[in-house]
Structures are given as structure tokens and as C-alpha cells.
Amino acid sequence: MRAEVKSMGKSLMIVDDSVTMRRIIMRTIRMSGVEFEKTEEAGNGAEALAKLKAGPFDVVLCDINMPEMTGLEMVKRLRTEVPERAGTKVIMVSTESSQELIEGVMADGANGYITKPFTPEAFAEKLKPLLN
Amino acid sequence: VNEQLCLETSLLDAAKEVFETAIFMELSECTDASQVVTGDAFMGSITFKGAMEGCMTFTCDAACARSIAMGMLGMDPSEEITSPEISDATGEVTNMLLGSFKARVQESLGTIEVSVPSVVAGERLHGRPGEGMQESAVKVNTVDGSLIEIGLLYRIKK
Numbered sequence: 001m002r003a004e005v006k007s008m009g010k011s012l013m014i015v016d017d018s019v020t021m022r023r024i025i026m027r028t029i030r031m032s033g034v035e036f037e038k039t040e041e042a043g044n045g046a047e048a049l050a051k052l053k054a055g056p057f058d059v060v061l062c063d064i065n066m067p068e069m070t071g072l073e074m075v076k077r078l079r080t081e082v083p084e085r086a087g088t089k090v091i092m093v094s095t096e097s098s099q100e101l102i103e104g105v106m107a108d109g110a111n112g113y114i115t116k117p118f119t120p121e122a123f124a125e126k127l128k129p130l131l132n
Numbered sequence: 133v134n135e136q137l138c139l140e141t142s143l144l145d146a147a148k149e150v151f152e153t154a155i156f157m158e159l160s161e162c163t164d165a166s167q168v169v170t171g172d173a174f175m176g177s178i179t180f181k182g183a184m185e186g187c188m189t190f191t192c193d194a195a196c197a198r199s200i201a202m203g204m205l206g207m208d209p210s211e212e213i214t215s216p217e218i219s220d221a222t223g224e225v226t227n228m229l230l231g232s233f234k235a236r237v238q239e240s241l242g243t244i245e246v247s248v249p250s251v252v253a254g255e256r257l258h259g260r261p262g263e264g265m266q267e268s269a270v271k272v273n274t275v276d277g278s279l280i281e282i283g284l285l286y287r288i289k290k
Contacts (some may be wrong), residue, residue, distance in 0.1 A: 018224050019217070020204055020220045021224050023204075023205050024224070095231020095232075097234065097235045115235065117149060117150045117232060118153065
């Protein structure tokens with residue numbers, strides 16, 4: 001049985017161009033035993049960046065391959081253009097799994113990486129340390 | 133022949149991983165070559181380039197696509213699902229399939245970059261290899277016997 005982690009007052013944004021994937025991520029997080037107080041969604045990097053400029057989020061789960069603005073560009077611009085959100089943890093969630101790409105996006109300011117297809121355990125492993 | 137066998141094994145393993153982890157559905161390999169997807173169907177496709185270039189396709193009939201989408205979305209069989217929702221889910225399955233396949237072959241082949249998936253609905257949907265391309269495919273059955281065809285049209289850069 002998984003230990004539940006309730007994140008008191010913590011907020012999450014899921015960024016993916018697929019509505020289905022956003023729902024799968026939400027369901028998998030619930031299965032992982034992690035709970036957020038507030039959850040929002042965005043369909044691409046530009047929409048996510050606009051929401052981050054408008055208000056804080058503790059954790060952002062972000063796809064890479066998205067139309068309009070990719071997750072890679074979103075992370076870069078978040079770290080350079082929105083210094084007041086330096087505390088926001090960004091975890092990339094993608095089918096891209098090359099070591100080179102992971103190292104690149106971590107160097108650009110991401111805080112973690114989860115590859116698709118994922119398990120509830122993968123989310124628990126990445127999210128729980130961020131919420132404690 | 134060895135290369136094809138290796139790719140087919142990777143396709144099959146990728147399909148099993150994606151279906152078990154994201155859709156909570158078990159698959160078994162279909163060895164009956166005469167089985168084909170017929171009638172109204174959905175086909176997800178996604179292109180890739182790099183050490184290997186080409187296109188992966190994922191095809192199943194409309195009822196199977198509906199069942200997969202409902203499984204992914206955690207919906208009850210009594211709930212209504214729209215065609216755009218089925219298309220979106222089919223695209224995500226295709227995307228995850230290529231991601232899982234890529235993770236299995238990339239170490240030996242080299243870096244592969246992927247595009248975003250696209251989905252079409254209709255009848256007699258098949259990918260066709262371009263000049264100099266090879267074709268590899270596997271067929272799998274879901275627990276209820278529905279057929280899924282996963283195809284790979286590719287060219288490996290030497």
C-alpha cells in the first residue's frame with residue numbers, strides 16, 4: 001500500500017497538448033498517493049508560461065513535444081524571463097528519453113524527468129521529495 | 133532478417149509495456165497472419181528522424197479504439213466518449229509506443245527524434261513504405277480478441 005502524501009497548500013500545473021494525457025497524468029498522480037490542493041492545466045508552453053507569469057505554482061509537469069511552444073522553450077523562458085518563479089519545480093514528462101536531451105533540459109532549468117509510459121511509482125519518486 | 137526480428141521484438145515489447153502501464157490492458161501476440169483490421173478504424177501515425185527515419189503506425193477498429201480511449205481516461209463503459217477524444221487517445225498511444233520503442237533501439241542505433249502524432253479515421257488504413265524503406269510489423273490481440281496492427285516503415289542510416 002502506498003503512503004499518501006498530502007501537499008498542504010501546494011499547487012500543480014500539468015502541461016500537455018493532449019487532453020487525454022493530462023487526464024492520465026492526473027489519474028496516475030492520484031494512484032501514486034500524492035495529492036495537490038490546487039491543479040490547473042495548460043495545452044502548450046505558451047499557455048503555461050502565461051499562467052506562471054500570472055501566479056505561482058509549486059510544481060509544473062510539462063511535456064516536451066507540443067505545438068506553439070515546446071516544453072524545452074517553456075523551461076528556458078521561465079528561468080530567464082520569470083525570476084520570481086525560481087522556486088517553481090519543473091518536471092518534464094515525455095516520450096523523449098535520450099540522455100543528451102535529459103541533460104540538456106536539466107541544464108536549462110528543469111528539476112526532474114519522467115519518461116512516458118510512466119507508472120504511479122515514477123511520479124511518487126519524483127514528487128514526494130519536492131513536497132516534503 | 134535479424135534486424136527485422138529485433139525490431140519486431142522491440143515493437144511487441146513496447147506495445148505490451150504501454151498497454152500494461154498506461155491502459156491497464158494485457159496484450160498477446162497474434163500469429164495469425166490472415167487477421168486484418170476491417171471496417172471503420174482509427175490509425176495513429178508518428179514520424180521520426182535521426183539514426184533511423186520513417187513512420188510508426190498504430191491501427192485498430194473503431195470499437196477497439198473506443199475501448200482503449202475509455203481505459204486511458206478511466207471511464208465507465210456506460211459513459212459517452214466523443215470521436216475527438218478517441219482520436220486524442222489514439223495519438224497518445226502512438227506517441228507512447230514510439231517512445232517505448234525508441235528507448236529500446238536507440239542505444240544500438242543512435243539518437244532518434246520524433247514528431248507529434250496525427251490520427252485519421254476511416255476504412256482500409258495502411259502506411260505505405262517510400263522508396264528505399266523497409267517495413268516491419270506486429271499484430272497483437274487485446275483480452276477481448278480485438279486486433280491491433282503496429283507498423284514501422286523505416287530506413288536505418290548507415
